[in-house]
Amino acid sequence: MEIDYCAELEKDxxxxxxxxxxxxxxxxxxxxxxxxFYNYDPRTIVTTVQQGDNHQxxxxxxxxxxxxxxxxxxCKTRCPRGNTPGFVIQALRKxxxxxxxxxxSEKGRQQYAIKKxxxxxxxxxxxxxxxxxxxxxxHPEQGPIWDWVQQNKEAVYERLGANLxxxxxxxxxxxxxxxxDELAAIFEVTGGSRLYExxxxxxxxxxxxxxxxxxxxxxxEYFNHVYTYNSNTHFES
Amino acid sequence: xxxxxxxxxxxxxxxxxxxxxxxxYYARSCIRQNFFPAxxxxxxxxxxxxLGKHVYDxxxxxxxTGIGYHSDIVPFETIQTVVARHxxxxxxxGLENIAISCVTSFGIYTEILDTWHHFPEQLEQTREFxxxxxxREFNLPKTIAHTSDIIYKFRHEIAxxxxxxxVNIETGNPLQAVEHIGCHYAKMFPNKGIGGAEFPQVLSGMxxxxxxxxxxxxxxxxxxxxGFRNYLVQANRGxxxxxxxxxxxxxxxxxxxxxxxxxPGCAMFIDKWQYTISEMEGKTYDAHGYGIxxxxxxxxxxxxxxxxxxxxxxxxxxxxxxxxxxKIGIPYDSTMKYTDSKGNALPKPNVPTYILQ
Ligand code: SF4
Ligand code: SF4
Numbered sequence: 001m002e003i004d005y006c007a008e009l010e011k012d013x014x015x016x017x018x019x020x021x022x023x024x025x026x027x028x029x030x031x032x033x034x035x036x037f038y039n040y041d042p043r044t045i046v047t048t049v050q051q052g053d054n055h056q057x058x059x060x061x062x063x064x065x066x067x068x069x070x071x072x073x074x075c076k077t078r079c080p081r082g083n084t085p086g087f088v089i090q091a092l093r094k095x096x097x098x099x100x101x102x103x104x105s106e107k108g109r110q111q112y113a114i115k116k117x118x119x120x121x122x123x124x125x126x127x128x129x130x131x132x133x134x135x136x137x138x139h140p141e142q143g144p145i146w147d148w149v150q151q152n153k154e155a156v157y158e159r160l161g162a163n164l165x166x167x168x169x170x171x172x173x174x175x176x177x178x179x180x181d182e183l184a185a186i187f188e189v190t191g192g193s194r195l196y197e198x199x200x201x202x203x204x205x206x207x208x209x210x211x212x213x214x215x216x217x218x219x220x221e222y223f224n225h226v227y228t229y230n231s232n233t234h235f236e237s
Numbered sequence: 238x239x240x241x242x243x244x245x246x247x248x249x250x251x252x253x254x255x256x257x258x259x260x261x262y263y264a265r266s267c268i269r270q271n272f273f274p275a276x277x278x279x280x281x282x283x284x285x286x287x288l289g290k291h292v293y294d295x296x297x298x299x300x301x302t303g304i305g306y307h308s309d310i311v312p313f314e315t316i317q318t319v320v321a322r323h324x325x326x327x328x329x330x331g332l333e334n335i336a337i338s339c340v341t342s343f344g345i346y347t348e349i350l351d352t353w354h355h356f357p358e359q360l361e362q363t364r365e366f367x368x369x370x371x372x373r374e375f376n377l378p379k380t381i382a383h384t385s386d387i388i389y390k391f392r393h394e395i396a397x398x399x400x401x402x403x404v405n406i407e408t409g410n411p412l413q414a415v416e417h418i419g420c421h422y423a424k425m426f427p428n429k430g431i432g433g434a435e436f437p438q439v440l441s442g443m444x445x446x447x448x449x450x451x452x453x454x455x456x457x458x459x460x461x462x463x464g465f466r467n468y469l470v471q472a473n474r475g476x477x478x479x480x481x482x483x484x485x486x487x488x489x490x491x492x493x494x495x496x497x498x499x500x501p502g503c504a505m506f507i508d509k510w511q512y513t514i515s516e517m518e519g520k521t522y523d524a525h526g527y528g529i530x531x532x533x534x535x536x537x538x539x540x541x542x543x544x545x546x547x548x549x550x551x552x553x554x555x556x557x558x559x560x561x562x563x564k565i566g567i568p569y570d571s572t573m574k575y576t577d578s579k580g581n582a583l584p585k586p587n588v589p590t591y592i593l594q
Contacts, residue, residue: 033460070464072420077434093309110470128267128304143512143555148586155577161278171270185370192315230472
């Protein structure tokens with residue numbers, strides 16, 4: 001049976017909040033940082049969804065387009081109709097992952113890299129970002145000063161009042177197991193764990209289709225591909 | 238180019254927001270703990286030891302998962318429940334004012350409270366999820382403030398206790414500052430930010446109270462370019478750097494002495510992308526090749542309060558602040574820049590190709 005994507009979108013409160021009625025003024029495009037550097041136009045997304053053509057929405061879920069938005073939410077401030085294209089994008093990305101369409105686009109496939117880094121960090125360490133995660137070789141843009149912080153981690157964080165990986169209070173303290181267990185239980189009950197599983201399962205299938213190595217750890221060919229590959233077809237000046 | 242002092246315009250004087258006077262539950266930021274650990278520490282120091290306020294620093298607090306949520310790997314239901322757990326910890330501590338040090342988290346808390354207001358069934362569902370997962374219950378906070386709101390609220394008290402002001406000691410003129418406010422501070426819910434989304438006063442109010450001048454630049458409200466997935470994935474970082482460059486190009490003609498931000502990501506990106514742009518294009522954004530220092534509001538408050546710049550962590554920015562310290566007349570010991578907590582010298586960092594240190 002064909003999935004009714006409009007009905008699915010309507011279930012997401014961000015969608016109902018994010019789309020009232022678009023008057024096609026284009027203000028969101030004028031201020032959108034993604035529209036400036038990608039082949040992207042939030043107005044077109046809003047129009048497609050508003051028109052409610054199931055086939056076109058499915059095409060959107062498979063497309064590169066929905067993955068360009070940076071979720072800055074500048075569009076929420078400026079839209080004269082009170083729409084938020086950024087919220088609509090969130091609802092579309094949710095469906096794209098739920099139905100496994102995200103692996104059909106280069107930018108969508110990157111969800112695997114984000115799950116493997118930030119996603120696993122949340123449950124393993126209790127932080128989205130942690131000095132152990134922001135390795136200098138994956139983040140050369142952080143410059144020699146970050147290399148220095150990394151090389152002298154214990155001494156530098158202690159000097160600056162943090163409590164890196166230790167018991168007690170303070171910045172970067174070790175998050176106690178009982179708190180990590182509560183986070184894991186929340187993920188289990190609310191669908192967070194299921195989404196992680198979907199990202200893994202669909203990515204593994206895609207790795208097979210692309211004939212790239214895949215494994216449980218992030219140290220695999222598919223990860224390196226989705227994390228670094230850019231076809232340079234996302235912007236035409 | 239003549240700086241435009243926008244703050245004298247009527248609109249900039251309008252602000253609204255209920256910020257508690259005391260007794261805060263501290264919700265820490267992942268990005269700040271990584272890149273600005275001293276600012277996280279200084280917020281507590283300034284509130285507790287300079288202003289005499291009570292702030293609870295909770296070892297049980299975790300990430301809000303916000304970076305995951307805005308890169309779409311964490312469902313809305315999940316983050317609502319993680320935030321509910323934080324409210325439960327706050328309730329357990331007997332507190333009702335939450336002080337949130339991350340702009341991404343702040344935006345998320347405001348979005349969730351707004352959602353619960355308009356869709357009470359989401360609140361009920363979250364209560365059920367949290368109870369099922371952890372047996373926890375919670376009260377909603379009475380006030381919610383970003384930590385920059387709190388420093389703003391006490392800016393005049395800080396000025397009264399200050400040792401230095403934001404004036405160039407050589408010329409006697411106020412320092413020229415530009416500010417950048419994190420998008421999620423007020424663009425989603427303008428009534429939750431001081432001055433709203435278009436005329437936010439939160440940072441400019443601090444700069445002015447401490448003697449500086451705020452320069453209006455055309456791309457003042459443009460996003461720094463973090464863009465979540467657009468930085469997290471290496472292949473997408475062109476988006477992030479391009480947006481930061483757009484801002485830097487826009488502020489350069491005004492020769493700012495420093496950039497003040499209230500968002501951990503923005504502070505990090507505007508600092509680090511100056512380095513990357515210099516390596517890619519040989520270009521720097523001040524007249525002398527040092528780049529424009531990017532400060533957090535605790536770092537700026539700390540400087541006017543006379544706190545040692547190396548206790549504030551200015552040495553772990555890629556753009557160094559030595560010239561700014563000289564302009565304000567703050568004495569500093571360069572030999573203590575790269576040391577451990579006991580003053581022992583650590584090996585020095587490598588120097589960038591173009592940015593002078
Ligand atoms: S939230 Fe997305 S669509 Fe809206 S302005 Fe930001 S990048 Fe553009
Ligand atoms: S700003 Fe609002 S009304 Fe105008 S095109 Fe964008 S979504 Fe439609």
